[in-house]
Amino acid sequence: MSRSRTASPDAVQGTIIFTDLAGFTEFTDERGDEAALRLLALKDKLVRETIGDRGRIVKNLGDGLMLWFENACDAIDAALRLQDQFEDESSVDDDLPLWVRIGAHYGQPTPRGDDFFGHDVNVAHRIVELAAPGEVLVSGALAEKVGDSLPEVTFDEVGPTLMKGIRDPVPLYRAYRAE
Amino acid sequence: MGSRHELPKGARLRVLTISGRVNVIAEERNDLEVDPPDKRVKLDGDHVAELKSRSSNLTIRCPIGTNVSIGTVSGHVKLEGSLGSIKISTISSGVELDTSSGDIDIRTISGSINVARCGGSCKLGSKSGSIRVGGVGGDVRASTISGSLDVETLGRGEVSLKAVSGSMRVRIPHGKRPRVRMKTLSGSVKCDCEQGSDFEIKGGSISGSLHVTES
Known part of the structure; x- marks a missing residue:
């Protein structure tokens, strides 16, 4: 089930993160477009404040975002801080449920303008589909890259995962801060 | 053979x-x-x-x-x-599990999950499939976007459920008094038992309802 894959000569190393706002369609249906825009604006503000200059928003995907970090530890730290922020905001205002799923992968995507493409982008996108609301789900490649550099972060193995359109199994881990 | x-x-x-x-x-x-x-x-x-x-x-x-x-x-x-302990991830497979004496983590995008009994803690997730789990001895954390959730707990751990539009049902042992908290935009909450502080049930939904009942 495995085969070698060659990265593009222009490929760069780093972490790709996808976020997905669970239930956004239903929220829009319940509360209307204006409230939905307010929810998205709040989410985008929290993302910008949290990632600072450690990473960047690559593109907006409607109710989701694609993010890029050169440093794997910065990526994990930002993803976990984001989930904390989303939970805090949701607990303050019952009308703004920020149930965000986050998937992250370390690899070698190829830049295309401000965007990235390639196998590793596809893997990161598949990972977020398996994440639960409030969860940070990461690939084995990212967990390995971080290693012991963030002692407060635990990687709990979810198991090997086969993803649609991805030939090789991807080991997945749930990242969380040890309490 | x-x-x-x-x-x-x-x-x-x-x-x-x-x-x-x-x-x-x-x-x-x-x-x-x-x-x-x-x-x-x-x-x-x-x-x-x-x-x-x-x-x-x-x-x-x-x-x-x-x-x-x-x-x-x-x-x-x-x-x-x-x-x-059981760890399963799948895109569209349905999952049926008899008994686990350890912790379980089962996630699927469109399949359904059916667990008869789990002695440890449960993490279950599906985007559109329904989830049903019985006899959970530990914590339960389950989420679905459009599917339904049906959880039977022994009342020894916290139950935390999220369903965007599907219904949530929690069955608890006779005599247990849970603390029930529900955050929802338009869903409803109904608790057939007396509330107390034996353990916590947390529900969250956009339009889904939560019903707590005795087993």
Whole structure:
């Protein structure tokens, strides 16, 4: 089930993160477009404040975002801080449920303008589909890259995962801060 | 008759298949028996026995209490007997599990999840499939976007459920008094039992409802 894959000569190393706002369609249906825009604006503000200059928003995907970090530890730290922020905001205002799923992968995507493409982008996108609301789900490649550099972060193995359109199994881990 | 393979004591059985039916049966034995018999089982030290298959139906017999990890794209996963900790991820397979004495983490995008009994803690997630779990001894954390959630807890751990539009039902032992908290935009909450502080039930939804009832 495995085969070698060659990265593009222009490929760069780093972490790709996808976020997905669970239930956004239903929220829009319940509360209307204006409230939905307010929810998205709040989410985008929290993302910008949290990632600072450690990473960047690559593109907006409607109710989701694609993010890029050169440093794997910065990526994990930002993803976990984001989930904390989303939970805090949701607990303050019952009308703004920020149930965000986050998937992250370390690899070698190829830049295309401000965007990235390639196998590793596809893997990161598949990972977020398996994440639960409030969860940070990461690939084995990212967990390995971080290693012991963030002692407060635990990687709990979810198991090997086969993803649609991805030939090789991807080991997945749930990242969380040890309490 | 399948082929027989060594399973080091305490090793995790890991199965990867693209499609097809995977049937894992826990029974009184010390080794693995794999049917069809031509499948290779690769040992990774003493920790993991891995079996990879593309698209055939697999039946694997293993010792009672074996820890199992399964990754599939489609098909159906059925685990019979009493197993240890379970980790399953799948795109569209339905999952059926008899009994786990350990913790379980099962996630699927469109399949349904049906667990008869879980002695440890449960993490269950599906985007559109329904989730049903019985006799949970530990914490339960389950989420679905459009499917329904049905959880029977023994009342020893926290129950945390999220369903965007599907319904949530929690069944608790007679006499237990949970603290029920629900955050919802338009869903409803109904608790048939007296509330107290024995354990916590947290529900969240956009339009889904939560119903707490005695088993």
